Amino acid sequence: MHKPTKFNTPASPFNKFTLLYHFAVLFALVFLPLSAPAQQDTGVITGRVMNQATGRYLANAVVTVDGTDLRALTDDLGAYRIASLAPGDYTVRAAYTDLDSATTPVTVAAGQTATADFGLTSNVYHLEAFTVSSEREGAAKALQDQRFASTMKNIVAADAFGNMVDGNVGELMKKLPGVAIDYNGGEDPTQIRIRGMDPQMASITLDGNPIASGGGGTSRALDLKSFAVQNIETIEVNFAPTPDQSANSMGGSVNFKTKNAFAQKGRRVRIDGNLSINTSAFDVEKTPGGNRTPDRKIKPGFMFQYTEAFGSVRPIGVSIVANFFQKYRQNNNYNVPYSFNLTAEENGIASKSSDGTVGNVRWTEVGAATERRNLNINLDWKLSDNTSVFLRTGYTQDVGIGQYSHAFQVEAGTHLGAVVSGSNTHPASNFEQIVGMNSTARAYSKLENENTKLWNVAIGAQHKFGRFEIDYDAYVSQSKSDRDPSENFEVRTLQNGINLSVYGVSGQADGKIYQTGTSGSIDNLPEQTYLDVSKYKNLGIWQDFNYGSDDQMGAKFNVSFPLTVSNRAGTTSFPVKIKTGASFNQQKRDTKRYWKEIRLTGDSAQSAFGTAAEPTVQQFADTTYGNTWRGFDLAVPQWISPYSVYDYFRANPGQFYDRRVEFGNKGNYLPESEFGREKSGDKQARERVFAGYIMATANVSNLTVLAGVRYEATWLTGWGNIYLRAERSAEDPYGAGGRFDVVTPGGQYYRWDIERPYELAELQYRAATRDYNYDKIFPNLQLKYDITPNLIARASFTTGIGRPRLEDVVWIGNDDIVPSFKLIRRPNPDLVPQTYNLYQARLEYYFKKYGSATVSVFYQPYKNYIMSTDHYEPYTFSSEEGAEMTELWKVSQNENVGDGRNYGVELSYQQRLGFIASWLDRVEFYASISICDPKAKYPWRASAATSIDDEAAEEFNSRPPEWKDVPLNDIKRRFGTAALSYKGSKFGASVTAMWTDDYARSVDSTTLAETRYAENIRLDFSMNYKLSRHWQAYFDWRNFNDVPDERTIFDRTAGYYEAGMVVNVGVRADF
Template sequence: MKTANKFVLKPLNCIVSALLLGTTSYAIAADEQPQTDTKAQNDIELIQVTGFRSSLNKSLATKRFEVNTTESIAAEDIGKFPDLNIAESLQRIPGVAISREGGEGRQITLRGLGPAFTRTTLNGMEVPASTDGTDSGGGVNGGRAFDFNIFASELFNRVDIQKTPTAATEEGGIAGTVDMYSARPFDTTGFHVAASAQAGYNDLTEEVDPRMVFMISNTFADDTIGALFSVAKSERTVRQEGFGTVRWTTPVLDGGGIYADTSNTEVIGTPNTGNCEFEGQSVDPVNCLYTPRLPRPDFFGNEQDRLGFTGSLQYAPNDDLVLTLDTLHSTLDNDRTMYNFFEMFRNTFSEITPESITIADNGKQIQAATFNGVKSRVESRQQISKTKFQQYVFSAKYHLSDYLRLDAMVGTAESDARSEQYRYNMTNNTPHRVSMDFGTSNNTAVMNYDYDTLDANSFDLADGRLRATDVLRENDTAKINLSYEMDMMNIKGGIAYNDRTVSYDESQINGFPDQDSAAGFSQLMPYDDFGSGYDGTLSPFIVADFDAINSQLLVKEWVPRSAQSWKVEEETMAAYVETNFEYEISDMLLRTNAGVRYVKTETTSTGFIQTDAVSIDNSYDNVLPVLNLALDATDDVIVRLGLSKTMTRPSLSSLNPGNPSFSYLNGTVSAGNPFLDPFTSTNTDVGVEWYFAEESLLAATAFYKDIGSFIKSDSEEKLVDPAYLPFIDNDPQYDPSSALDPRTTPYTHFVPVNGQGTVIKGLELIYQQPFSFLPGLLKNMGLVSNYTYVSAGEITGLSKNSYNFTLYYEEENYGARASVNKRDNYITDYTGNNGNAEEATSGPTHFDLSAFYNINENVTVTFEAINLTDEYERLYTTGDGSLDLPREYNHTGRQFFLGIRYNL
């Protein structure tokens, strides 16, 4: 191993020195684009490959030469990321699982912790991007989680995940930090052009959508000036179809009373409900059987338009100074329609008579039944949303002397997510007979009705709920770092200031006139092949005609709902110092990083109680020490140890001191708490990496997180404060015909509080290798794989087991790869609703395929296939804790992309 001016220390002295001083890797810290250790890089042979293998090699080099535990994804070429969505690429990293909406990755879970626990940066600055959901399960993100679907992946040339921090790493991510970097002209000097065009096809929508990218870059004046510009444009048509129940409940648990009459009910099967009681009296056991609250066929459609621009200017007048200006603009437009047709069992069991019931084998739920006295509702929603994002970052790197370097950055970013929602209900209030049968599927029911569900005269246009929301997030950042470098040693310190603001505003259209008949304001479902993948189990139904209603019945004047507005301002000031050393211990090299970070946080939370504004201040500070050790035991083996304390601040939306949020159908009230303290965690990481062959890795990392402060939801059953009743009466979301009466029915009040912590333990395994040792064509193949195990207490979104496998074949002119990603089932709510112990999601298995063919050195044909097996999404509840009751079951179809790419 080659070294210069080496220190030779005894092992004990090494350990003591490391604990007192430490080091970080010579890679530049997270506030700028990292570079691999050039000294270490010279000690290995670099393999010249292209395409996917090139991306793997760059990522492997980043991981190898960092001192802290880091994973990386590198672009295969200018403007060519390995996946069409950044979240889809991140899911192939050990420890990462993603949540999808509309068949596209939106947010990530890292090492068992949800999206809010991962801090995301873009070009060294925290990203405040929010979008709203792209399927029926989505909503506007007003918290700290980052929505990766706002950006096209082609705008970036590298994404890193820091699983263990350095002192220079800005605080905020207990799980880790995702650092995204857009392309810059000095990355590849000279003139470059990259362009691609793809046609995307979805086999459920049967629509063809375009996806286009253009990037141009050049350097001038002996490579002292550089400019880069890129644009990415894509359209996407999404369709989600399925069946839902909106959870299961029993008449006894529902709160609306037991069945009207069960004396003549034909019961097949034996109930296993124990002693069924209601208001202290024994009742017929069928009143304790779990039944769907709102059994319904579901439809969701979305037309998405995404446009992004990046620009970068760089100036290096001499070898000591580099000035960079990065800018990124992005817009994401969504135009959605949502249709549901459900039978209303919730809160109305006392009006319903079961004529026959078939009990499932477990004795606790209905398998099939016929009911009389049921009422119906068709819910039609139209949502028009637009998210605008912009960021400007100016940075400077200046070598003040041979030993002293200054890095500085100032930046500003803004994300504005606005959504207009038009929701119309058509009801059939004539009691009727309906039957449901889950006999052929545990996920969907065959529904039969004793009236014509396509007859508009059977329905009234009951009400309209018209609301607009606007989430504005703003970040301003300033940072300065000084680094003093000597032989084998580096000392670094800096300060960072952040000013973050999140505001939420809401408005509505008042005066919607109810109509006795839906005739003239309804239409047949505008998709004649609705439910084609469900063997006839999804019944057709009429839906609202948005154009007719909006043009004839509405005076479109948005009236602010100031009582629902809130704003949180957060200022942080941080300072850190860290030291970096390398030590020779016999034939081994110990790379160390130790430091401490101090940060003070001040918040001002403003909300409304009725019409009166309330502002509450809070502040706290944190001291965050960190130690990273990387022992190069041999030329091929690295042993790592990471010790750190990290923190994540509470969601900004949870700090709202004003009006609570009501769920009238479920009888719940949610309020904020401006005095929440941050999550804190003490972390230990131990890993071994064996680079046993060229482009190859076998690695294992164990991690342990002791989260001492975990925010939980505290609940209390009580009547709603009378001061809120006037607000409720004027709330367009409140429908007295179906809601629980807040005057007489106790609501469950939820308030976030700092509660007991938990421990997370896990193991990550990696195996990566090209099969160049095999004969013939097999030598062009390779495998990238990883497995993650996570164990913890009651943490939502945690899958105990997850794995990824990518098998690739690549030659100079063509190649292909197939990937599979699997995660276990995971809990989404440990408190449940409507008498359910838990709510959960089945872990999906996704198969993807991609291929390319180089026509010549400049032109490439590409093919992508996503979700090849058309994986269905399944949400479920657990009833008394032992059941598997389907809540939602839907799919979005397979996606195929055929394209051509040009590089110069």
Template sequence: MKFRYRKLITTGLISAGLAQIASADIIRGQVTDASGEAPLEGAIVRIEGLDRSTTTDRYGDYRFANIPAGEYTVSVSYIGAQPVTETVTVQNEARLDVRVGSDVRYLDNVLVVGSKAAQAGAINQQRASGAIISVIDSDGLGNFPDTTVADSLARVPGLSIETDQGEGRYVSIRGINTDLIAASINGVRTPSPEDRRGVLLDGVPSDLLDGITVQKSLTPNVDADSLGGVIDLKTISAFDRDGRFIRAKLEGAYNEISEQVSPKATLTYSDTFNDTLGVALSVNYQDLAIETHNNETGEWGFLDDGTAFLNDDYEQRWYDLTRQRLGFIANFDWRVSDNTDLYLRTLYNNYEDNEVRNKFEFRDLDDAEDDGVVTANSQTLPLNEMDAEVRQRREVRQIQTYALGGQTDWQAWSFDYEVAYAYAEEDDSDNHDVTFRFEDIQDAAAAAGLADSDVVIDFSNPETPKFSGALLDLVYDPSNYFLDAFEEEETVNEDAEISARFDISRESLIGDTPVEWQAGMKIRDREKTRDANVTFYEADDFNLSPFVGNQLISGWRLANPMPAWPDPDLTSALRNGAGEGFELDEDSTNFDSLAEDFTIDEQILAAYAMGTFDLGPLTLIAGVRMEDTKTDLSGNIFAEEDDPANLVRRNVSNDYTNWLPSINARYAFNDKLIARGAYYAAVVRPSFGEMAPFTAFNDDRDELELGNPNLDPYEADNFDLSLEYYPTELSVLSVGAFYKQIDNAIFPATFEREEDDNGDLVPLSEFLQTVPVDLSYLTPGQLADVEEVTSFINVGSSELYGIEFNYVQSLSDLNPMLEGFLVSANLTLTDSESTLPDGREVSFLKQSETIWNLAVGYDKGPWDLRVSANYRGDYIDELFEEDLDRMTNDRLLVEASAKYKVNDHIQLYLEGKNLTDEPEYYYFGSERRLSQYDEFGTTVVFGARLTY
């Protein structure tokens, strides 16, 4: 790693400058449930008289330093249990272990049984935190029918998800899309297997996790690369419980569309040896069958009278895929002494999609404007071309993280250290895509003697348009289709990061005020590469008929019949140009294989200093973080139909530094009422695909598409206020408001060369002055014919603001007759505003104005029941132009689960996903204008857990 040593030395001096000398008598201990076996995270431990307080970590451990010798009263507060008070005598070092609550036993990798325990765990961690966080306890992951981490996160206040094939994939926090938030596994930043920063969260199975924390306000000791928050996935540790633990889980999932049962299995083992060595292993496997029915359109236009019409294409798509997930965790903890803990955390996850996609496309529907009839609900037009296409795709994604580190306490000092390696890969190396085309349809109609060769498209139901007309008999005859193109792909995206951090902290006093000083530094070295390899073949007079198996897809849900041809098992024989008369399309092959390849090396050196001030009821965490970024970027300059020998490599380097202050305040009016306020500055670097220095000309050299390596990073000032009220033993009612002032937001933009009054193009120099992208590296000859430039640009200031409500309640706290009943609800309202270069004001991409969740449960005796609903409002998915932006429609998902405890070791469960058979719908500007419509069906999950 080529880091600058001067900055490294400066960082070390900042850390060393925090040293103070004072006495260091210590109280340490552990808070557990009444059995002494289950540690409690988030318990508040207070030394009365000294007015010192701290919170327990994931192992239930707590520690006070700089305590004068003497006798003290220590109180422990944990929501869901009665407060406990103990007395301890301090001389050098004292240990006080505290048990709270009633006796419990383990179930499903959690500290106590059922939904109530999960609710208590999440509330306590959120209450005790110095920052604004949301928590999903480990049992919470099992209480909903969630396959993926993204699905679990959809129930957190302020979070919404994007789906793929009906499963949650990407997560948005408070309207901030996935590329502008961060995800980590055990604190290690997770790389992305795609050409972006956003992390796919549908690959990591929720069964491998022990909990999820969403940190919405950042402190200086946290990487500042997030505008919305940080999602941290916490895997299991042997010291999460006492002694040996074994859990086996076996389930099946039945989907009404695929009509298949998909198996899933998880095995978890952990044990501790001599109370010093902990080993935790978990393996998860799933083979999920998915079938999706889809139709979509290319684009819409408007007639002179304002009537909208479909002016591009209409496609029907049938997806049949198996999604295999294999995950493995191996975590090791070694308590070397009372003062030193070491750990090794490893995660390996392999995700494989084996997909068949048949596409049936009605092409060139723009004739409706000149040669057809357009009404509000239909259009009639001559049909000219059809495509029948099949893709067989095998996509393999891997995510791996490895972290070796530890913590050492020495008197009032504490040292944390870690080295980590994270790797992600997306490999599309076994794909083929073949298209057969029916051309000259009007000539074929005349030859067949059809008096009416038009088709009618009925948009009465805009989600599923219906085609009619005598011409369709020819359209559904495969003998009319001939090969247009055969494509093979072997593309690999890789993302690897090596990091190292060192943190030092010390407890001290300023007068009578306890202060914990902390400083540290971190080095991150990341390399992102994209290597596309696409091969195109052409052939003449190659008929579709030999590649037909079944005629139609059975059980098709949409309005028009869906052909089952071409058959991928038959077309696979054409791979590697094996078809008769196949010719390599060198120009298309070269362009798609070379134009957008890139390599990006990103190095970040960070340092921070902060203090945590314990001012009685007020706790302040204040400090500053410095992040110095250096990027080296490399991409290709290439044009369609050019010789690869003329390929030019473009190299760009950038270097910039950000100073990022933050302050988090927590004020406890009493044990039941807590107020919070926070400010933090953040910086998010441009997405890799946006800043990659590729430059691609079309074959006429009049259109130019390029990345923008000179993009400025997003910079944001983030403000939060919240009030939390804990009215009863196991409940919380909270309200929070947030505001984000964001500079340098990045949007795609296209700039077109206008004509002057005489109909001539304006001079090139005048046009280039209107393009806010550096084109100086291109020669006048390369730019001579350019009429359109598409790239990414920064815009000015943007705003995002909103309010969150959250309510969690055990109804037995209100009335003993309602014992066992639980309810939770949250609502988030947001709005945002950005101004594009043309003056148009738009909201942030992927930002829903309204998100809410509601869940009602019953947890008593052997039964654990729950019904939940999740609503996400519509949002802008992609910008085109006013009234034609691609929108994602609102969506309400209803799910339910029922668990029955047979005995202390066996639990049976039944769960339902998407019980109302809710589709996913995208539209262009208005719900009357279809963009994409998908149906996934309802899924029923059944299974059993064995815990020992």
């Protein structure tokens, strides 16, 4: 097996920071003597640049002095400063994308500061409504910021997209080049991928600070569903992160910048009212859903936004965003839960010609009504010309207001061969059909209502002391999941011992079920008892969900100052900006598990089903849903009402058996009981990252050079519980003479299994802690060259890491044993971070009036790449009869499998079509495409028989692996976007197509069979109409071609998700 690269284990970060300190001192000693001293016989010009029509101050506007080489870019508040001007009269010019340039005369006096403010405009802003102007201005801002950035990034302004009803930030980002969106079977974006990479590998920040996400889970990926966009001003996607950004950016980095009232002049108010509709549940009347009684599926929404700066001497800026939104989503899901049983060929490697069977299929419909409440308040206070302070706050709560699911599953007991009936021959079980004997039909009814709260607070300040600029802030953020058990449970029941065949397994949810006789023939069918709910049994309530919190807190400090570097003779000089700083972040993930299995047996002391007192399943039949569902043309029995079962349980707890604590099977049942599962699910992880950096940005004629280095030291600590009897053996610890003898009178633990079960169970576990540390230095070099005023070339070399999941590296606990599949799920605490080098080049051309065309290439080799792997180990256990057995079981875990690489190309084009004809000036075309080819070396071993002896097990474990090229899991290889939009003075509309090629979602480590997402194109349409100067109506239609997500294995359906289309209608006013 590949051994991962060793990382440094820091006892303290200060040894590395000493190196950075000496580097900074050396840099200052070399360059400070070369900087030209301030001249008292020169003057300064300062001012601000704004859009005269909208009152918004413009960042990155270009301000030049005619007849000189002097140039300045405005900051985020539209301010600029040009120094070292000899006394005299000058003409100062300001320019900005999509606006007419302007000039103004200025007289400069020695030792004085002159002021020149600009109000840029364009005829189009006088002609259009305020709301349309806002969208046009947002698009121009994004293009301007991207053009004059010293690094390789893409920027989108939130104002560029008018119809943002549900506030999901993914709706903005899915139109960016190099960015792909995961929908996970629904119509709402859930995660982002930069260049198709795993969402966990992207660094996501809010105003430069980490964001809490995933309360109760283990993923590092930001859940877009819990992050509101209404308070966002711009989104920056950094393909080449700079040294002042996190090195955990193997999949790129994204920064969301929130609104600042100082960025505009005057007051801005927006009011928005809307309705959300899902076409899969397009019912005006009340219909069945996830509540006890039918409800309406058309949901309302409201948003209020207020921004204003008060005062002129010491102004205070206020930005308030309040949002209330409800939605209903309908999802139909058809899948093969446990994959195909592939008959491997070619030395154990599967291919399209491989034969095999399907063990089970499952149909699921999900209806989810949710509600979001969001409030953001940002305050800015300018204490003086050189000092300002700020406060950023946000609160978002997502709650389920009626989420349910129905599922029906068929499991084949044994598979029949070909069936001959008269003149007809029915094929044997294969990938297209199940011909099953002694089968099981399972019915599920589930309620699942989320309750997630996300809040964040950041406070900081900015200072200017002469040439020095200092900024610092501290922040705290928490995401918390806290579900109500009475609203989150599943009711299950089954009918077994029947013969069920399913034909059309590989279809798109159009398979048919037949209950057959012992011959398997479908010609003369017996009574279809699988449709009779009265024949079902084994009714029970299952609850299994994680909850907990994710906390982020920290601070950062930055100092920057300009230098003018010149040679000794003073004949050549160029400006250099030095920036250095440090940061600290602590993330704490607290995960708990809620688990209950409550069986309706008729007797709380009886674990077996079928007692005389057990009520019939039929009495809990759902009279609201009956035997119908929305998504499938498939006959099913009458559904069970989860509310009826839960109410019966609350009224008659004595008729239910609760697996709270079980000591049977020589202690092997304890980890599988309620106590054991919750005990092992109680985990905490704390990750602390201390970082420092130094970087310099130099402008030499048309060349901009950014160089720097970053250091990060990481400490992780995990807490959890270990079950002391992890290894099964023939000894019974609770029997006579056992360590915890509960049967011998007078013993220390006599009858504890009955009288003191929880105390006895606690003795089987011990608390444990694990520490994990590493550090690394990350060099960074980026170049920008202005070939012409409109043609820019960029190149970069950056380095970084991809951190493992928190659960893997600080795992405390035991293997997750799944006896029914002879499977051991095992975290891997020996994982180390993945590392990468990223080489990039990009050519950008900006059209004279508006628009751009770019082409980018990149090459990214990885080391220590993490993939999910399977291998086999001999596993010794005791059977129910007490006999000791050894079998070869599959062990699934993440590993640093070795090296990999990704390379590709990205193309984008954006332009108004007025260059074709003047009447097309309001029509804009946008297109982008990303192509990559990610692969890794994988250590593959052929599978072995399950029943083996010690000699065979030793031979298997010593067998060297074969290294094979496999596609990297879960990376989208090819995707693109095309959009055509029209923005007129009265009417606006756009249509967007988003294409994703097929890609490998997972790879079976034994057969190398790939589960692939099928190629798809999703189409969105939106339009708006001006009702008056301030009011407009809008219509938004997502995925109007109703394209599903489909997963296949060798072109055979392994998962099929269809969710309907989302339609939003509303009115909006801007003042």
